[in-house]
Amino acid sequence: MSKTIKGKIWKFKDNINTDVIIPGRYCHLTDLNELAKHCMEDDDPDFAKKVSSGDILLAGDNFGCGSSRELAPITLKAAGLSCVIAKSFARIFYRNSINIGFPIVECTQAYDDASVGDTFEIDFKSGTVTNTTKKKNYKIVPFPDFIEQIVKSGGLLKCKDLLSQ
Amino acid sequence: MNLVEKIFAKHAGKKSVVPGEIIMAECDVIMGNDLSTSLSIDIFRENGFKKVLYPDKLAIVMSHFVPAKDIMTAKLCQKVRDWVKQHKIKNYIEAGKGGIEHVVLPDEGFIKPCDLIVGGDSHSVTYGAFGAAGIGIGSTDLVFAWVTGKLWFKVPPVIKIIYKGKKARWVYAKDMILLALRELTSSGALYKGIEFDGEAVAGLDIAGRTTLANMTAELGAKCGIIKADQKTIDHLNKTRLKGTKFDMSSADSDAKYEKIVEFDLTKIEPQIAQPYSPDNVCDVSDLKRVKVNQVYIGSCTNGRVEDLRIAAQLLKGKKVHSDVRMIVTPASQNAYLSAINEGLVQIFIEAGAAVSTPTCGACLGGFMGIVGPKEVCVSTTNRNYPGRMGDREALVYLANPAVAAASAITGRITHPEEINVPVTV
Numbered sequence: 113m114s115k116t117i118k119g120k121i122w123k124f125k126d127n128i129n130t131d132v133i134i135p136g137r138y139c140h141l142t143d144l145n146e147l148a149k150h151c152m153e154d155d156d157p158d159f160a161k162k163v164s165s166g167d168i169l170l171a172g173d174n175f176g177c178g179s180s181r182e183l184a185p186i187t188l189k190a191a192g193l194s195c196v197i198a199k200s201f202a203r204i205f206y207r208n209s210i211n212i213g214f215p216i217v218e219c220t221q222a223y224d225d226a227s228v229g230d231t232f233e234i235d236f237k238s239g240t241v242t243n244t245t246k247k248k249n250y251k252i253v254p255f256p257d258f259i260e261q262i263v264k265s266g267g268l269l270k271c272k273d274l275l276s277q
Numbered sequence: 278m279n280l281v282e283k284i285f286a287k288h289a290g291k292k293s294v295v296p297g298e299i300i301m302a303e304c305d306v307i308m309g310n311d312l313s314t315s316l317s318i319d320i321f322r323e324n325g326f327k328k329v330l331y332p333d334k335l336a337i338v339m340s341h342f343v344p345a346k347d348i349m350t351a352k353l354c355q356k357v358r359d360w361v362k363q364h365k366i367k368n369y370i371e372a373g374k375g376g377i378e379h380v381v382l383p384d385e386g387f388i389k390p391c392d393l394i395v396g397g398d399s400h401s402v403t404y405g406a407f408g409a410a411g412i413g414i415g416s417t418d419l420v421f422a423w424v425t426g427k428l429w430f431k432v433p434p435v436i437k438i439i440y441k442g443k444k445a446r447w448v449y450a451k452d453m454i455l456l457a458l459r460e461l462t463s464s465g466a467l468y469k470g471i472e473f474d475g476e477a478v479a480g481l482d483i484a485g486r487t488t489l490a491n492m493t494a495e496l497g498a499k500c501g502i503i504k505a506d507q508k509t510i511d512h513l514n515k516t517r518l519k520g521t522k523f524d525m526s527s528a529d530s531d532a533k534y535e536k537i538v539e540f541d542l543t544k545i546e547p548q549i550a551q552p553y554s555p556d557n558v559c560d561v562s563d564l565k566r567v568k569v570n571q572v573y574i575g576s577c578t579n580g581r582v583e584d585l586r587i588a589a590q591l592l593k594g595k596k597v598h599s600d601v602r603m604i605v606t607p608a609s610q611n612a613y614l615s616a617i618n619e620g621l622v623q624i625f626i627e628a629g630a631a632v633s634t635p636t637c638g639a640c641l642g643g644f645m646g647i648v649g650p651k652e653v654c655v656s657t658t659n660r661n662y663p664g665r666m667g668d669r670e671a672l673v674y675l676a677n678p679a680v681a682a683a684s685a686i687t688g689r690i691t692h693p694e695e696i697n698v699p700v701t702v
């Protein structure tokens with residue numbers, strides 16, 4: 113994970129589930145470009161056309177609830193999103209994202225003040241999220257050390273220490 | 278310790294564990310279906326792995342897109358089959374030989390009380406009905422378990438849910454879990470374990486227990502456990518586990534819970550989850566004149582033969598409403614065969630329902646019962662998010678099999694008491 117991420121945000125509500133992130137009807141697809149075309153389709157059918165590479169998704173509570181499909185973070189990544197910031201994440205989505213090295217940030221305060229199109233900067237080193245449009249700073253809920261170790265390795269299967277434990 | 282902690286401690290080789298602790302635990306069964314396994318195979322290959330550590334711990338059940346719905350899914354299933362052969366996975370359950378993994382594995386003797394089962398499917402929590410910790414995982418975690426036999430876990434805080442009181446006629450386990458969703462919401466058990474207790478839980482049959490445990494996924498739970506008892510043993514003794522000595526551990530009397538929630542069932546009526554979330558629950562009789570286009574009875578939540586019996590009881594000698602298409606998809610070959618032998622399939626067909634081979638199919642918007650824009654479907658499944666069963670504007674209501682069958686007869690969402698069914702003892 114790079115030390116800082118900067119991008120424009122898209123805002124979604126609480127309980128965004130994996131069926132919305134990538135519907136079951138596309139789950140047999142393997143081509144990343146094809147998957148990307150259907151990202152968030154059942155919430156906003158034009159999302160895939162509107163999103164630009166490097167954009168950030170901002171959501172409320174329980175982001176990624178529902179199915180265990182790992183295609184959810186894979187599709188968000190394929191669509192060009194650089195990170196998801198949410199008040200909280202559903203547990204399987206959380207693990208899946210960490211496991212594939214897709215950046216996710218738990219931050220409880222950033223959501224309410226933000227408007228679509230605001231620019232956000234995430235500084236993993238200092239553990240802060242900044243809404244640069246509104247000039248506001250928020251604290252990131254830090255990963256436990258164990259998870260930080262997976263993140264630093266770039267994903268679960270790159271974590272040699274764990275594989276040999 | 279509570280039961281969740283005991284199971285984690287046992288599999289981590291520790292005397293005790295506490296919530297928040299991160300452990301590496303041995304898995305008893307490593308489950309995958311066609312969809313999660315297919316992606317795991319790609320990940321396994323991309324990362325250069327060559328060998329599954331304990332091939333006999335793997336159980337691969339073809340359920341989501343079988344029988345293959347098109348060429349793409351046929352290729353996906355082919356990939357899984359070839360890999361299974363190559364790695365000599367003996368617990369491979371093909372279409373025609375099993376059904377939906379969460380029904381097949383316990384019925385075929387793969388699940389034991391106090392086991393730790395990881396599954397590449399969120400409804401792996403269903404194994405909690407047998408006193409096991411069933412935990413849903415994604416495809417990378419699945420690969421990690423394939424190559425190491427283990428997985429890391431954070432020991433969760435546990436909520437105890439107690440159900441008391443006698444249920445009214447037409448109230449089932451589905452209504453018990455919908456009631457919990459109504460009160461606790463979709464994030465009510467996020468990152469948490471659940472232990473069920475109370476006389477109403479002990480009183481449930483195995484089918485009811487699987488329904489209850491199944492939808493703890495919709496509460497966001499990591500696992501949802503009903504401690505094993507004589508009914509569990511009797512069920513497992515009908516499988517290849519016959520004669521096994523089971524670990525019947527239960528929570529200590531001073532076990533700690535994050536909170537204890539109690540529900541009194543004496544006053545509740547059938548519950549129904551309205552679009553677009555499983556926690557958007559109300560009483561069935563609160564809904565007035567909602568016209569129905571499709572009724573679906575099936576899935577790992579309510580596709581056992583016990584569920585089909587409930588539906589058949591209402592449909593016997595009646596017709597599915599002319600504006601409704603009704604689809605019955607038994608969850609397993611066993612359920613299907615029992616339904617044939619008991620004359621249930623005849624009742625469904627004479628009523629004008631389509632009866633299909635076991636598959637996840639329509640439950641995940643795959644095939645065999647996709648719902649169109651603005652159409653209303655009353656379904657015994659577990660999720661009604663936008664697009665889950667088809668078009669993003671389809672309106673899916675989640676209910677028990679009696680409500681589903683009653684609604685199929687009248688063509689609108691209906692309390693089963695409206696249908697004249699003699700009480701049998």
Ligand code: SF4
Pocket residue numbers: 340341377378379398400576577578636637638640641658659
């Ligand atoms: S029946 Fe539905 S919920 Fe159950 S495993 Fe299949 S797709 Fe998932």
